[in-house]
Amino acid sequence: MNDETPIATLRLGEIGLWNYAPYLMNRIMGRYNASxxxxxxxLGLSTPKMRALAVLSVVETPLIRELAIYTVTDPSTLSRALDQLQAEGLIRREADAADSRAVRVVITEAGRAAFDTLWPQMAQANARMFRGIPDEERRAFVGTLQKMLTNIRRHEI
Structure with a gap:
């Protein structure tokens, strides 16, 4: 691979796994989740349940379909996770005021406490990923990820 060759015309073997961003992102997220x-x-949480609580700790009362997008979780997996979270008293579902067919998800105080217990570990795992990387470089990287997400997203969120 040389700098003149458009990446879209190369085979994976020519790019190499260590130069292929989707591979690297999957490896990073796999290690992050494993940690x-x-x-x-x-805490009785799975990755989908943790993602739901994480989003709900920041995004107030999203519709279930919005939560599926934010959590990058397929709807059937999210539905099972929400059933479990609700049974454990960590979330509740409410009918949307504007559309009675739509359902919003609300984190409970117990759910917030569970997430707050997990957050320090999440923050440490995030810090480990950026160990030795200057803040300016980290900000630029996150900005690049945001641009990449905009390039490929199918939803407004």
Whole structure:
């Protein structure tokens, strides 16, 4: 691979795994999730449940379809996770005021407490990923990821 060759015309073998962003992003997220698995298990959380609580700690009362987008979780997996979270008293579902067919998800105080217990581990895992990377470089990288998401997203959120 040389700098003159358009990447879209190259085969994966020519690019190499260590130069292929989707591979690197999958590896990073796989390691990130694995680093949280033990702490999550201790709280009775799976990755989909953790993602839902994380989003709900920041985004107030999203519709279920919005939550599926934010959590990058397919609707059937999210539905099962929400059933479990609701049974555990960590979330509740409410009918949308504007559309009675739509359902919003609300984090409960118990859900917020569970997420607050997990957050330090999540923050440490995030910090480990950026160890040795200057803040300016981290900000530029996150900005690049935001642009990439805009390039490929199918939803407004």
């Amino acid at each position: 949280l698995r033990e702490e999550m298990a201790g």
